[in-house]
Ligand SMILES: [Zn+2]
Protein backbone atom coordinates (compact mmCIF):
# COMPACT_ATOMS: atom_id res chain seq x y z
CA UNK A 375 0.00 0.00 0.00
CA UNK A 376 0.96 3.62 -0.60
CA UNK A 377 -0.67 6.60 1.04
CA UNK A 378 -1.78 10.02 -0.05
CA UNK A 379 -4.06 12.73 1.34
CA UNK A 380 -7.67 13.43 0.49
CA UNK A 381 -11.10 14.59 1.63
CA UNK A 382 -13.29 12.02 3.41
CA UNK A 383 -17.06 12.09 3.77
CA UNK A 384 -17.81 11.50 7.47
CA UNK A 385 -21.59 11.35 7.39
CA UNK A 386 -24.68 12.50 5.52
CA UNK A 387 -24.61 16.01 7.00
CA UNK A 388 -21.06 16.40 8.32
CA UNK A 389 -18.34 18.46 6.66
CA UNK A 390 -15.76 16.58 4.63
CA UNK A 391 -12.55 16.05 6.58
CA UNK A 392 -8.96 15.97 5.37
CA UNK A 393 -7.24 12.65 6.02
CA UNK A 394 -5.04 9.83 4.83
CA UNK A 395 -6.06 7.85 1.73
CA UNK A 396 -4.57 4.45 0.92
CA UNK A 397 -3.76 3.52 -2.67
CA UNK A 398 -2.80 0.12 -4.01
CA UNK A 399 0.72 -0.62 -5.16
CA UNK A 400 0.88 -0.48 -8.94
CA UNK A 401 -0.15 -3.58 -10.86
CA UNK A 402 1.67 -4.22 -14.14
CA UNK A 403 -0.86 -2.22 -16.22
CA UNK A 404 -1.44 0.58 -13.67
CA UNK A 405 -0.34 4.17 -13.69
CA UNK A 406 -0.10 6.51 -10.70
CA UNK A 407 -1.56 9.97 -11.27
CA UNK A 408 -0.83 13.14 -9.32
CA UNK A 409 -4.27 14.73 -9.32
CA UNK A 410 -4.19 18.47 -9.91
CA UNK A 411 -7.89 19.27 -10.52
CA UNK A 412 -11.10 17.41 -9.71
CA UNK A 413 -14.61 18.59 -10.60
CA UNK A 414 -17.47 18.62 -8.10
CA UNK A 415 -20.39 16.64 -9.54
CA UNK A 416 -24.00 16.36 -8.31
CA UNK A 417 -23.27 12.66 -7.79
CA UNK A 418 -20.81 13.66 -5.05
CA UNK A 419 -23.62 15.44 -3.17
CA UNK A 420 -25.89 12.40 -3.54
CA UNK A 421 -23.09 10.13 -2.33
CA UNK A 422 -22.68 12.16 0.84
CA UNK A 423 -26.44 12.21 1.42
CA UNK A 424 -26.57 8.41 1.12
CA UNK A 425 -23.40 7.70 3.10
CA UNK A 426 -24.02 5.08 5.78
CA UNK A 427 -20.51 5.24 7.20
CA UNK A 428 -19.72 1.53 6.84
CA UNK A 429 -16.94 2.01 4.27
CA UNK A 430 -14.67 5.00 3.68
CA UNK A 431 -15.97 7.50 1.10
CA UNK A 432 -13.74 9.87 -0.88
CA UNK A 433 -15.78 11.46 -3.71
CA UNK A 434 -14.52 12.77 -7.04
CA UNK A 435 -14.77 11.21 -10.49
CA UNK A 436 -13.72 13.79 -13.05
CA UNK A 437 -10.09 14.74 -12.69
CA UNK A 438 -6.91 15.69 -14.51
CA UNK A 439 -3.28 15.45 -13.50
CA UNK A 440 0.11 14.11 -14.45
CA UNK A 441 1.45 10.55 -14.62
CA UNK A 442 4.04 10.02 -11.87
CA UNK A 443 4.75 6.30 -12.18
CA UNK A 444 3.95 3.48 -14.62
CA UNK A 445 3.70 -0.30 -14.19
CA UNK A 446 5.99 -2.55 -16.27
CA UNK A 447 3.29 -3.43 -18.85
CA UNK A 448 2.09 0.15 -19.47
CA UNK A 449 2.49 1.24 -23.09
CA UNK A 450 0.25 4.28 -23.57
CA UNK A 451 1.71 6.58 -20.91
CA UNK A 452 5.06 7.76 -19.65
CA UNK A 453 5.98 9.65 -16.49
CA UNK A 454 5.16 13.33 -16.96
CA UNK A 455 2.23 12.84 -19.37
CA UNK A 456 -0.89 14.96 -18.76
CA UNK A 457 -3.82 12.61 -18.13
CA UNK A 458 -7.55 12.61 -17.42
CA UNK A 459 -9.74 10.08 -15.59
CA UNK A 460 -13.54 9.88 -15.48
CA UNK A 461 -16.19 8.04 -13.51
CA UNK A 462 -15.37 4.45 -14.42
CA UNK A 463 -11.99 2.80 -13.89
CA UNK A 464 -12.54 -0.81 -14.98
CA UNK A 465 -15.06 -3.19 -16.55
CA UNK A 466 -15.31 -6.90 -17.38
CA UNK A 467 -13.83 -6.36 -20.85
CA UNK A 468 -15.69 -9.40 -22.23
CA UNK A 469 -19.42 -8.70 -22.44
CA UNK A 470 -21.13 -7.38 -25.58
CA UNK A 471 -21.20 -3.82 -24.20
CA UNK A 472 -17.48 -3.84 -23.38
CA UNK A 473 -16.65 -5.35 -26.77
CA UNK A 474 -18.65 -2.56 -28.41
CA UNK A 475 -16.61 0.05 -26.53
CA UNK A 476 -19.48 0.87 -24.16
CA UNK A 477 -17.73 -0.02 -20.94
CA UNK A 478 -20.10 2.40 -19.20
CA UNK A 479 -22.90 -0.13 -19.82
CA UNK A 480 -20.84 -3.25 -18.88
CA UNK A 481 -23.26 -6.11 -18.12
CA UNK A 482 -21.13 -7.03 -15.09
CA UNK A 483 -21.32 -3.34 -14.04
CA UNK A 484 -18.31 -1.10 -14.48
CA UNK A 485 -16.02 -0.37 -11.55
CA UNK A 486 -16.86 3.14 -10.39
CA UNK A 487 -14.05 5.57 -9.63
CA UNK A 488 -15.27 5.89 -6.05
CA UNK A 489 -17.66 3.76 -4.05
CA UNK A 490 -16.99 0.93 -6.50
CA UNK A 491 -15.55 -2.51 -5.84
CA UNK A 492 -12.14 -3.28 -7.25
CA UNK A 493 -12.33 -6.35 -9.53
CA UNK A 494 -9.06 -7.84 -8.23
CA UNK A 495 -8.91 -7.32 -4.49
CA UNK A 496 -12.53 -6.45 -3.63
CA UNK A 497 -11.56 -3.16 -1.97
CA UNK A 498 -13.79 -0.08 -2.14
CA UNK A 499 -12.52 2.49 -4.61
CA UNK A 500 -11.73 5.99 -3.28
CA UNK A 501 -12.16 8.98 -5.58
CA UNK A 502 -10.38 12.02 -6.89
CA UNK A 503 -10.70 14.45 -3.98
CA UNK A 504 -7.16 13.34 -3.21
CA UNK A 505 -3.65 14.05 -4.40
CA UNK A 506 -3.01 10.67 -6.02
CA UNK A 507 -4.96 7.96 -7.83
CA UNK A 508 -3.84 4.57 -9.14
CA UNK A 509 -5.70 3.40 -12.25
CA UNK A 510 -5.46 0.87 -15.08
CA UNK A 511 -3.95 2.66 -18.07
CA UNK A 512 -6.91 1.53 -20.21
CA UNK A 513 -9.22 3.81 -18.20
CA UNK A 514 -6.97 6.87 -18.29
CA UNK A 515 -6.96 9.26 -21.25
CA UNK A 516 -4.24 11.47 -22.62
CA UNK A 517 -5.17 15.09 -21.94
CA UNK A 518 -4.64 16.78 -25.32
CA UNK A 519 -2.45 19.88 -25.45
CA UNK A 520 -4.44 23.09 -25.57
CA UNK A 521 -7.03 22.01 -23.00
CA UNK A 522 -6.81 23.84 -19.69
CA UNK A 523 -6.48 21.06 -17.09
CA UNK A 524 -8.90 22.70 -14.62
CA UNK A 525 -11.60 23.47 -17.22
CA UNK A 526 -11.13 20.02 -18.80
CA UNK A 527 -11.77 18.05 -15.60
CA UNK A 528 -15.59 18.30 -15.82
CA UNK A 529 -15.49 16.95 -19.37
CA UNK A 530 -14.74 13.51 -17.91
CA UNK A 531 -18.17 13.10 -16.31
CA UNK A 532 -20.53 15.94 -17.27
CA UNK A 533 -18.97 16.34 -20.71
CA UNK A 534 -19.03 12.75 -21.87
CA UNK A 535 -22.52 12.22 -20.42
CA UNK A 536 -23.89 14.78 -22.89
CA UNK A 537 -21.39 13.96 -25.68
CA UNK A 538 -22.46 10.32 -26.14
CA UNK A 539 -26.15 11.09 -26.76
CA UNK A 540 -25.36 14.10 -28.98
CA UNK A 541 -23.19 11.81 -31.13
CA UNK A 542 -25.56 8.82 -30.99
CA UNK A 543 -28.43 11.07 -32.10
CA UNK A 544 -26.38 12.34 -35.05
CA UNK A 545 -26.31 15.97 -33.95
CA UNK A 546 -24.62 18.15 -36.57
CA UNK A 547 -25.16 21.22 -38.77
CA UNK A 548 -28.67 20.15 -39.83
CA UNK A 549 -29.91 19.50 -36.31
CA UNK A 550 -32.06 21.73 -34.14
CA UNK A 551 -31.11 21.09 -30.51
CA UNK A 552 -32.64 22.44 -27.30
CA UNK A 553 -31.06 22.01 -23.88
CA UNK A 554 -33.23 22.12 -20.75
CA UNK A 555 -31.45 23.08 -17.54
CA UNK A 556 -28.34 25.25 -17.65
CA UNK A 557 -26.09 23.68 -15.02
CA UNK A 558 -22.95 21.53 -15.14
CA UNK A 559 -24.37 19.13 -17.74
CA UNK A 560 -26.52 21.67 -19.57
CA UNK A 561 -23.88 24.31 -20.25
CA UNK A 562 -21.59 21.64 -21.73
CA UNK A 563 -24.46 20.25 -23.81
CA UNK A 564 -24.97 23.74 -25.28
CA UNK A 565 -21.26 24.24 -26.00
CA UNK A 566 -20.83 20.79 -27.56
CA UNK A 567 -24.02 21.03 -29.67
CA UNK A 568 -22.93 24.47 -30.93
CA UNK A 569 -19.41 23.16 -31.68
CA UNK A 570 -20.97 20.26 -33.62
CA UNK A 571 -22.70 22.86 -35.78
CA UNK A 572 -26.25 22.44 -34.49
CA UNK A 573 -28.71 25.32 -34.19
CA UNK A 574 -28.99 25.32 -30.42
CA UNK A 575 -31.46 26.82 -27.96
CA UNK A 576 -31.85 26.75 -24.19
CA UNK A 577 -35.11 25.90 -22.41
CA UNK A 578 -35.37 27.70 -19.09
CA UNK A 579 -38.06 28.69 -16.61
CA UNK A 580 -36.72 32.22 -16.40
CA UNK A 581 -35.96 34.66 -19.22
CA UNK A 582 -32.89 35.98 -17.35
CA UNK A 583 -30.81 33.07 -18.73
CA UNK A 584 -30.91 34.74 -22.15
CA UNK A 585 -27.52 36.50 -21.91
CA UNK A 586 -25.77 33.39 -20.56
CA UNK A 587 -27.35 31.20 -23.24
CA UNK A 588 -26.12 33.51 -25.97
CA UNK A 589 -22.64 33.71 -24.47
CA UNK A 590 -22.49 29.89 -24.61
CA UNK A 591 -23.40 30.02 -28.30
CA UNK A 592 -27.14 29.36 -28.17
CA UNK A 593 -29.40 31.49 -30.33
CA UNK A 594 -31.95 32.07 -27.60
CA UNK A 595 -34.13 30.84 -24.76
CA UNK A 596 -37.51 29.12 -24.82
CA UNK A 597 -39.12 30.30 -21.57
CA UNK A 598 -40.86 27.22 -20.23
CA UNK A 599 -42.98 29.15 -17.71
CA UNK A 600 -44.67 31.05 -20.56
CA UNK A 601 -47.40 28.91 -22.23
CA UNK A 602 -47.49 31.13 -25.33
CA UNK A 603 -43.77 30.74 -25.97
CA UNK A 604 -43.94 26.99 -25.32
CA UNK A 605 -46.78 26.68 -27.84
CA UNK A 606 -44.83 28.73 -30.38
CA UNK A 607 -41.86 26.34 -30.04
CA UNK A 608 -43.98 23.19 -30.37
CA UNK A 609 -42.57 20.37 -32.58
CA UNK A 610 -39.50 22.44 -33.42
CA UNK A 611 -36.43 20.56 -32.07
CA UNK A 612 -34.92 17.35 -33.45
CA UNK A 613 -33.18 16.69 -30.15
CA UNK A 614 -34.07 17.95 -26.69
CA UNK A 615 -31.40 17.26 -24.06
CA UNK A 616 -33.06 17.39 -20.64
CA UNK A 617 -30.51 17.93 -17.85
CA UNK A 618 -32.96 19.04 -15.13
CA UNK A 619 -31.87 17.19 -11.98
CA UNK A 620 -35.18 17.20 -10.09
CA UNK A 621 -38.25 15.05 -10.89
CA UNK A 622 -40.47 16.86 -13.42
CA UNK A 623 -43.20 16.32 -16.02
CA UNK A 624 -41.64 15.29 -19.36
CA UNK A 625 -44.82 16.21 -21.28
CA UNK A 626 -44.03 19.87 -21.99
CA UNK A 627 -40.55 18.88 -23.22
CA UNK A 628 -41.84 16.07 -25.44
CA UNK A 629 -44.21 18.54 -27.08
CA UNK A 630 -41.19 20.64 -28.13
CA UNK A 631 -39.67 17.63 -29.97
CA UNK A 632 -40.15 17.61 -33.75
CA UNK A 633 -41.51 14.62 -35.69
CA UNK A 634 -39.31 11.52 -35.25
CA UNK A 635 -37.16 13.48 -32.83
CA UNK A 636 -35.89 12.47 -29.41
CA UNK A 637 -36.14 13.72 -25.84
CA UNK A 638 -33.03 12.53 -24.04
CA UNK A 639 -33.43 12.63 -20.28
CA UNK A 640 -30.07 12.86 -18.47
CA UNK A 641 -30.53 14.81 -15.26
CA UNK A 642 -33.21 13.02 -13.25
CA UNK A 643 -32.76 9.24 -13.16
CA UNK A 644 -35.95 8.41 -11.23
CA UNK A 645 -39.15 6.85 -12.64
CA UNK A 646 -40.93 8.79 -15.39
CA UNK A 647 -44.60 8.85 -16.36
CA UNK A 648 -45.49 9.95 -19.89
CA UNK A 649 -48.71 10.17 -21.84
CA UNK A 650 -48.36 7.80 -24.80
CA UNK A 651 -50.11 10.46 -26.90
CA UNK A 652 -47.12 12.77 -26.34
CA UNK A 653 -45.01 10.09 -28.07
CA UNK A 654 -47.62 8.99 -30.62
CA UNK A 655 -48.28 12.41 -32.12
CA UNK A 656 -45.10 12.88 -34.14
CA UNK A 657 -43.60 9.38 -33.51
CA UNK A 658 -41.38 10.84 -30.81
CA UNK A 659 -38.77 8.95 -28.80
CA UNK A 660 -37.76 9.14 -25.15
CA UNK A 661 -34.23 8.03 -24.31
CA UNK A 662 -31.45 8.42 -21.76
CA UNK A 663 -27.69 7.97 -21.43
CA UNK A 664 -24.95 8.26 -18.86
CA UNK A 665 -21.18 8.44 -18.68
CA UNK A 666 -19.18 7.21 -21.68
CA UNK A 667 -17.26 4.30 -23.12
CA UNK A 668 -13.53 4.49 -23.71
CA UNK A 669 -13.69 5.31 -27.45
CA UNK A 670 -16.25 8.09 -27.00
CA UNK A 671 -14.35 9.59 -24.08
CA UNK A 672 -11.12 9.75 -26.06
CA UNK A 673 -12.98 11.14 -29.09
CA UNK A 674 -14.67 13.82 -26.98
CA UNK A 675 -11.34 15.00 -25.53
CA UNK A 676 -9.82 15.27 -29.00
CA UNK A 677 -12.89 17.14 -30.26
CA UNK A 678 -12.88 19.55 -27.32
CA UNK A 679 -9.19 20.34 -27.81
CA UNK A 680 -9.79 21.06 -31.51
CA UNK A 681 -12.98 23.05 -30.99
CA UNK A 682 -11.75 24.87 -27.89
CA UNK A 683 -14.57 23.55 -25.71
CA UNK A 684 -14.18 23.16 -21.95
CA UNK A 685 -16.33 23.77 -18.89
CA UNK A 686 -16.93 27.18 -17.33
CA UNK A 687 -15.39 26.57 -13.95
CA UNK A 688 -14.88 28.20 -10.59
CA UNK A 689 -11.63 26.81 -9.20
CA UNK A 690 -11.33 26.57 -5.42
CA UNK A 691 -8.49 25.27 -3.23
CA UNK A 692 -9.57 21.83 -2.05
CA UNK A 693 -9.71 23.07 1.55
CA UNK A 694 -12.90 24.92 0.48
CA UNK A 695 -14.63 21.70 -0.61
CA UNK A 696 -17.40 22.15 1.98
CA UNK A 697 -18.21 25.61 0.62
CA UNK A 698 -18.38 24.08 -2.86
CA UNK A 699 -20.83 21.42 -1.62
CA UNK A 700 -23.08 23.98 0.09
CA UNK A 701 -23.15 26.28 -2.92
CA UNK A 702 -23.69 23.45 -5.42
CA UNK A 703 -26.63 22.23 -3.32
CA UNK A 704 -28.14 25.75 -3.70
CA UNK A 705 -27.38 25.87 -7.43
CA UNK A 706 -24.97 28.76 -6.82
CA UNK A 707 -22.27 28.00 -9.40
CA UNK A 708 -21.54 28.93 -13.00
CA UNK A 709 -21.19 26.20 -14.00
CA UNK A 710 -18.89 23.73 -12.29
CA UNK A 711 -16.73 23.82 -9.20
CA UNK A 712 -13.27 22.38 -9.66
CA UNK A 713 -11.02 21.66 -6.68
CA UNK A 714 -7.33 22.55 -6.93
CA UNK A 715 -5.68 19.72 -4.99
CA UNK A 716 -2.21 21.22 -4.74
CA UNK A 717 -3.03 22.37 -1.19
CA UNK A 718 -2.89 18.70 -0.12
CA UNK A 719 0.90 18.54 -0.46
ZN1 LIG B 1 -20.30 12.89 -12.14
Ligand SMILES: [Zn+2]
Nearest residue numbers: 466469472480
Ligand atom coordinates in the same frame (compact mmCIF):
# COMPACT_ATOMS: atom_id res chain seq x y z
ZN1 LIG C 1 -18.42 -5.80 -19.63
